[in-house]
Amino acid sequence: VPVSTPRPQGRPRSVRADDAILAATRGLLAERGWADLTMGDVATRANVAKTTLYRRWPSKQELAMAAVADMLGELELPAEGDLRSGIESVVRQFTDLLTRPEMQTALMGLVADSTRDPALRRRVRETIVDPQKRLVVRGRERALERGEIKVPAQIDVDLVFDVIAGTVVQHMLISDGPAAEEWIGQFVRFVSTGLGLNT
Amino acid sequence: VPVSTPRPQGRPRSVRADDAILAATRGLLAERGWADLTMGDVATRANVAKTTLYRRWPSKQELAMAAVADMLGELELPAEGDLRSGIESVVRQFTDLLTRPEMQTALMGLVADSTRDPALRRRVRETIVDPQKRLVVRGRERALERGEIKVPAQIDVDLVFDVIAGTVVQHMLISDGPAAEEWIGQFVRFVSTGLGLNT
Amino acid sequence: VPVSTPRPQGRPRSVRADDAILAATRGLLAERGWADLTMGDVATRANVAKTTLYRRWPSKQELAMAAVADMLGELELPAEGDLRSGIESVVRQFTDLLTRPEMQTALMGLVADSTRDPALRRRVRETIVDPQKRLVVRGRERALERGEIKVPAQIDVDLVFDVIAGTVVQHMLISDGPAAEEWIGQFVRFVSTGLGLNT
Amino acid sequence: VPVSTPRPQGRPRSVRADDAILAATRGLLAERGWADLTMGDVATRANVAKTTLYRRWPSKQELAMAAVADMLGELELPAEGDLRSGIESVVRQFTDLLTRPEMQTALMGLVADSTRDPALRRRVRETIVDPQKRLVVRGRERALERGEIKVPAQIDVDLVFDVIAGTVVQHMLISDGPAAEEWIGQFVRFVSTGLGLNT
DNA sequence: CGCTAATCGAGACGGTACGTCTGGTCTTCTA
DNA sequence: TAGAAGACCAGACGTACCGTCTCGATTAGCG
Numbered sequence: 001v002p003v004s005t006p007r008p009q010g011r012p013r014s015v016r017a018d019d020a021i022l023a024a025t026r027g028l029l030a031e032r033g034w035a036d037l038t039m040g041d042v043a044t045r046a047n048v049a050k051t052t053l054y055r056r057w058p059s060k061q062e063l064a065m066a067a068v069a070d071m072l073g074e075l076e077l078p079a080e081g082d083l084r085s086g087i088e089s090v091v092r093q094f095t096d097l098l099t100r101p102e103m104q105t106a107l108m109g110l111v112a113d114s115t116r117d118p119a120l121r122r123r124v125r126e127t128i129v130d131p132q133k134r135l136v137v138r139g140r141e142r143a144l145e146r147g148e149i150k151v152p153a154q155i156d157v158d159l160v161f162d163v164i165a166g167t168v169v170q171h172m173l174i175s176d177g178p179a180a181e182e183w184i185g186q187f188v189r190f191v192s193t194g195l196g197l198n199t
Numbered sequence: 200v201p202v203s204t205p206r207p208q209g210r211p212r213s214v215r216a217d218d219a220i221l222a223a224t225r226g227l228l229a230e231r232g233w234a235d236l237t238m239g240d241v242a243t244r245a246n247v248a249k250t251t252l253y254r255r256w257p258s259k260q261e262l263a264m265a266a267v268a269d270m271l272g273e274l275e276l277p278a279e280g281d282l283r284s285g286i287e288s289v290v291r292q293f294t295d296l297l298t299r300p301e302m303q304t305a306l307m308g309l310v311a312d313s314t315r316d317p318a319l320r321r322r323v324r325e326t327i328v329d330p331q332k333r334l335v336v337r338g339r340e341r342a343l344e345r346g347e348i349k350v351p352a353q354i355d356v357d358l359v360f361d362v363i364a365g366t367v368v369q370h371m372l373i374s375d376g377p378a379a380e381e382w383i384g385q386f387v388r389f390v391s392t393g394l395g396l397n398t
Numbered sequence: 399v400p401v402s403t404p405r406p407q408g409r410p411r412s413v414r415a416d417d418a419i420l421a422a423t424r425g426l427l428a429e430r431g432w433a434d435l436t437m438g439d440v441a442t443r444a445n446v447a448k449t450t451l452y453r454r455w456p457s458k459q460e461l462a463m464a465a466v467a468d469m470l471g472e473l474e475l476p477a478e479g480d481l482r483s484g485i486e487s488v489v490r491q492f493t494d495l496l497t498r499p500e501m502q503t504a505l506m507g508l509v510a511d512s513t514r515d516p517a518l519r520r521r522v523r524e525t526i527v528d529p530q531k532r533l534v535v536r537g538r539e540r541a542l543e544r545g546e547i548k549v550p551a552q553i554d555v556d557l558v559f560d561v562i563a564g565t566v567v568q569h570m571l572i573s574d575g576p577a578a579e580e581w582i583g584q585f586v587r588f589v590s591t592g593l594g595l596n597t
Numbered sequence: 598v599p600v601s602t603p604r605p606q607g608r609p610r611s612v613r614a615d616d617a618i619l620a621a622t623r624g625l626l627a628e629r630g631w632a633d634l635t636m637g638d639v640a641t642r643a644n645v646a647k648t649t650l651y652r653r654w655p656s657k658q659e660l661a662m663a664a665v666a667d668m669l670g671e672l673e674l675p676a677e678g679d680l681r682s683g684i685e686s687v688v689r690q691f692t693d694l695l696t697r698p699e700m701q702t703a704l705m706g707l708v709a710d711s712t713r714d715p716a717l718r719r720r721v722r723e724t725i726v727d728p729q730k731r732l733v734v735r736g737r738e739r740a741l742e743r744g745e746i747k748v749p750a751q752i753d754v755d756l757v758f759d760v761i762a763g764t765v766v767q768h769m770l771i772s773d774g775p776a777a778e779e780w781i782g783q784f785v786r787f788v789s790t791g792l793g794l795n796t
Numbered sequence: 797c798g799c800t801a802a803t804c805g806a807g808a809c810g811g812t813a814c815g816t817c818t819g820g821t822c823t824t825c826t827a
Numbered sequence: 828t829a830g831a832a833g834a835c836c837a838g839a840c841g842t843a844c845c846g847t848c849t850c851g852a853t854t855a856g857c858g
Contacts, residue, residue, distance in 0.1 A: 010833030011823045017835090033315030035234075038813060049836040054815070104314040111373060112311035115303040116232030121375060129373055158374060159385060163362065166369025170361040174310060174328055176320060177357065186358060194393030209802020210854045216804090237844060248805050253846070411829065431713030433632070436818060447831045452820070502712040509771055510709035513701040514630030519773060527771055556772060557783060561760065564767025568759040572708060572726055574718060575755070584756060592791030607807030608849040614809085635839060646810040651841070 013056075020046040021053060025067040030101035034109030039063075061113055061120055064106040065127050071097060072128050077135050083143040084197060088188045090135050091168060095179035098172045108173060129165075136161050148197065155195060163191065212255075219245040220252060224266040229300035233308030238262075260312055260319055263305040264326050270296060271327050276334050282342040283396060287387045289334050290367060294378035297371045307372060328364075335360050347396065354394060362390065411454075418444040419451060423465040428499035432507030437461075459511055459518055462504040463525050469495060470526050475533050481541040482595060486586045488533050489562060493577035496570045506571060527563075534559050546595065553593060561589065610653075617643040618650060622664040627698035631706030636660075658710055658717055661703040662724050668694060669725050674732050680740040681794060685785045687732050688761060692776035695769045705770060726762075733758050745794065752792060760788065 024045035028037050039060060043050045057063040075097070078089045097103050110128075114121035140155045149155060167187065171177045192198055223244035227236050238259060242249045256262040274296070277288045296302050309327075313320035339354045348354060366386065370376045391397055422443035426435050437458060441448045455461040473495070476487045495501050508526075512519035538553045547553060565585065569575045590596055621643035625634050636657060640647045654660040672694070675686050694700050707725075711718035737752045746752060764784065768774045789795055 007825075008833085009825070009831070011835075013834065030315075034311050039815080040813065047836090049834095049838090050815080051817090051837095052835065055834075058815095101315065105311075108307070108311040108314050112233050112304075112307040115307050115372060116229075116300065121373075125373065125375065156385065158376065159382075159389060162369040162374055162376075163366045163386075163389065165373075166365035166367070167362045168365070169369065170365025171357075173314060174324070174364075175357060175361055176324065177361075183358075186355065187362075190358060190362065190393045193395060194389045196392060207802075208800075208856070210804075212803065238846080239844065246805095248803095248807090249846080250806090250848090251804065254803080257846095415830090428713075432709050437820080438818065445831095447833090448820080449822090449832090450830060453829080456820095458819095499713065503709075506705070506709040506712050510631050510702075510705040513705050513770060514627075514698065519771075523771070523773065554783065556768075556774065557780075557787060560767040560772055560774075561764045561784075561787065563771075564763035564765070565760045566763070567767065568763025571712060572718075572722070572762075573755060573759055574722060575759075581756075584753065585760075588756060588760065588791045591793060592787045594790060604851075605807085606805070606851080608809075610808065636841080637839065640810095644810085646808095646812095647841080648811090648843090649809065652808075655841095 014052075017046070017048050017052055018056065021048060021056065021063075022067045025063055026102040029064065029067065029105040029109075034105050034112070037064075037105075037109075061110060061123075064110060065124065068103055068106045069128055071100075071103060072132060075132060075135060077138050077142075082146065083139055083148045083195075084188065084192050086139045086142065087164070087191055088184065090139075091164060091184055091188055092179075094165070094168050095172060095184065098168065099179060104173055107169070132165070133157055133161050136164075149195070160191075160195070163194070213251075216245070216247050216251055217255065220247060220255065220262070221266045224262055225301040228263065228266065228304040228308075233304050233311070236263075236304070236308075260309060260322075263309060264323065267302055267305045268327055270299070270302060271331060274331060274334060276337050276341075281345065282338060282347045282394075283387065283391050285338045285341065286363070286390055287383065289338075290363060290383055290387055291378075293364070293367050294371060294383065297367065298378060303372055306368070331364070332356055332360050335363075348394070359390075359394070362393070412450075415444070415446050415450055416454065419446060419454065419461070420465045423461055424500040427462065427465065427503040427507075432503050432510070435462075435503075435507075459508060459521075462508060463522065466501055466504045467526055469498070469501060470530060473530060473533060475536050475540075480544065481537055481546045481593075482586065482590050484537045484540065485562070485589055486582065488537075489566060489582055489586060490577075492563070492566050493570060493582065496566065497577060502571055505567070530563075531555055531559050534562075547593070558589075558593070561592070611649075614643070614645050614649055615653065618645060618653065618660070619664045622660055623699040626661065626664065626702040626706075631702050631709070634661075634702075634706075658707060658720075661707060662721065665700055665703045666725055668697070668700060669729060672729060672732060674735050674739075679743065680736060680745045680792075681785065681789050683736045683739070684761070684788055685781065687736075688765060688781055688785055689776075691762070691765050692769060692781065695765060696776060701770055704766070729762070730754055730758050733761075746792070757788075757792070760791075 021042060024042050025037075028041055028045060032041075037060060039053060040050060042063070043053045046053070053063075057066060075090065075093050077086050081089070098107075107128075110120070110124050114124050136155070136157045140149070140152060140157065143149045143155070144152065171183070171187075172179060177183060189198075220241060223241050224236075227240055227244060231240075236259060238252060239249060241262070242252045245252070252262075256265060274289065274292050276285050280288070297306075306327075309319075309323050313323050335354070335356045339348070339351060339356065342348045342354070343351065370382070370386075371378060376382060388397075419440060422440050423435075426439055426443060430439075435458060437451060438448060440461070441451045444451070451461075455464060473488065473491050475484050479487070496505075505526075508518075508522050512522050534553070534555045538547070538550060538555065541547045541553070542550065569581070569585075570577060575581060587596075618639060621639050622634075625638055625642060629638075634657060636650060637647060639660065640650045643650070650660075654663060672687065672690050674683050678686070695704075704725075707717075707721050711721050733752070733754045737746070737749060737754065740746045740752070741749065768780070768784075769776060774780060
């Protein structure tokens with residue numbers, strides 16, 4: 001029988017505050033960008049004291065991760081369809097996510113801050129990057145079951161993930177290209193070919 | 200005959216200052232990261248007044264671009280070899296560049312700041328991103344000459360550029376992977392296959 | 399027959415808490431001074447919740463008054479001796495009190511806070527200042543009985559009180575002088591002369 | 598020939614700022630009292646940045662001393678008249694000063710803060726207390742010249758100063774008495790008698 | 797050789813955000 | 828009902844940078 005965690009003493013934390021803070025964070029990320037996002041403004045917009053904010057998230061980085069983690073968690077591989085259509089779906093979902101200003105700001109801000117901060121880089125990877133590799137892992141499993149690929153080694157999870165994530169980010173946030181259907185088709189064709197699916 | 204610009208009146212700008220400032224910028228980018236790089240510190244380390252610094256580069260972003268632009272300009276396609284070895288060379292040069300802390304910090308900082316600032320995004324693209332597409336353009340020309348590809352359309356410059364640049368950045372700065380020979384080989388193989396070079 | 403107050407419902411207040419709080423207050427007054435004395439620290443040192451503290455004393459000022467009132471109440475005019483020796487005794491007792499850091503801090507803190515707060519000034523006077531005038535009143539009575547002075551008007555209670563209290567405070571807390579026997583003798587001689595006792 | 602101090606480098610400090618800051622300080626001391634006087638408010642009212650304020654006066658205490666030092670420096674012994682009228686004049690000037698709310702607040706706040714801070718206590722004495730002893734010293738000189746007293750020892754400067762300053766403060770700020778002519782006369786009579794001037 | 801004009805260093809200027817601390821209140825469970 | 832615990836909002840703290848400004852001192856070309 002699992003021992004229930006003993007109820008902590010004192011006034012419990014407001015559950016409403018969490019939602020208000022994360023919503024305020026998303027709003028300000030979208031409106032102001034990374035450098036001009038201030039903890040004080042988040043607190044003000046959430047109608048919350050700064051202490052309340054810092055008690056929950058000790059830094060802008062942790063706050064931003066919490067604010068976008070849910071959205072990234074909603075990415076999913078469709079239950080039906082072959083590998084190529086799975087890739088296409090994931091690419092489309094990811095480009096949709098990267099259309100949202102708060103996601104652009106949070107991701108790039110976190111990456112920038114983490115370049116000279118190994119601890120943060122690790123937190124970012126563990127919290128919002130690596131979990132999404134499940135999509136590639138699951139896709140490989142299905143492709144094997146369906147016989148689309150012959151050996152697991154035909155798909156290196158890390159490489160495929162980096163190609164997809166990296167290219168989409170580069171295309172949308174740096175080259176500033178549209179997430180048009182045309183581009184998605186072109187890119188998915190490239191990846192499929194690269195994986196040897198078109199022979 | 201072009202009229203030479205009339206020599207401006209007054210004391211000429213110190214030529215030494217430029218070098219000192221850019222060197223100080225690179226050093227601090229490497230040591231401190233993007234957010235903690237301050238104009239005041241750059242001026243101090245360069246033994247220069249803040250006025251002098253702002254007169255030349257009006258913002259941290261412009262300064263960082265100037266500090267790393269040269270390094271990116273040194274990327275080049277080898278004079279000899281087939282397309283695949285050209286890709287491999289460029290990937291290796293780019294991973295080498297991304298090993299330098301000042302380059303990591305400057306690139307990611309600029310991208311982060313530009314997410315909500317279209318003018319800056321355009322400046323970044325024009326100044327340090329798009330010029331490198333010459334490598335892909337030149338590679339395609341050579342491949343055509345050598346008959347490795349049949350039509351220019353077989354290589355979409357923008358897509359190939361985004362795949363290479365995006366994947367390398369994602370691998371090195373986010374997934375935090377090593378720029379090992381092994382990885383380079385694996386990635387170049389993927390790209391070559393994607394381009395239809397291995398049939 | 400007076401009706402006894404009905405015993406209040408619920409848990410009775412802890413009697414130990416009062417002592418613990420006042421002791422903690424005296425300790426922190428002595429260690430930290432007035433501005434750095436915080437209600438939170440008092441509660442922590444007394445092992446008491448802030449609620450409990452505020453229920454009993456609604457402000458730092460009230461708390462400080464309670465913490466030092468007892469000490470001031472212990473001042474007393476000796477049963478024997480002439481007026482001059484009475485004055486000397488009271489001056490000595492008062493200088494002794496002002497040697498205690500908690501007394502210094504509490505008195506000056508209360509005076510400072512009361513300069514722009516008439517209500518507090520009145521509370522301070524009624525609670526800890528004016529009651530001590532009994533010493534002068536009693537001394538005058540005795541001096542009259544003994545024939546040391548001829549009319550009550552020879553001693554103006556308020557003036558004499560202000561001279562003694564004010565001078566001792568000025569000497570010890572501002573001029574930072576020692577409460578040496580020598581000084582006490584010199585001062586008592588001055589007051590006695592002022593009262594016309596030395597002719 | 599004294600070497601003139603070399604002009605310091607950089608932009609000179611604004612002379613207007615000093616005046617604005619001290620005026621704002623006096624205003625807020627009077628309106629708000631000691632504890633509610635904040636450096637931020639002073640800066641705001643003086644139309645000055647907080648940095649500008651802290652550059653000149655590193656603490657509320659130093660600021661308050663500067664704000665009232667001038668007023669205390671204006672106390673002076675009248676050129677004519679005997680010792681008793683000199684004392685009376687000084688007492689009247691001091692009671693007038695203590696009528697000003699900013700003076701009340703500053704003096705008592707400084708004394709309160711200095712009870713547990715020897716360094717501050719010393720600063721207060723050196724800056725605003727001890728300099729006023731010149732009045733007693735000068736008065737003694739004159740009284741000797743005029744033959745009102747016979748030996749310097751008849752007047753102990755420190756004692757007389759503490760009696761006058763302490764009693765006036767006690768009367769006005771603690772006992773909350775009026776600075777009426779009547780009271781001044783009564784007190785001056787007491788002091789004169791104490792000094793042995795009425796034989 | 798002096799004049800004009802831009803640049804140099806130094807550092808003060810008004811602002812803004814930081815992350816922490818305290819005040820005084822409120823909300824929960826337990827005694 | 829009191830008590831312990833601790834979360835809550837509000838706001839001041841003293842510091843760090845921002846980008847601009849105001850100084851005197853340089854350093855060039857031009858008359």
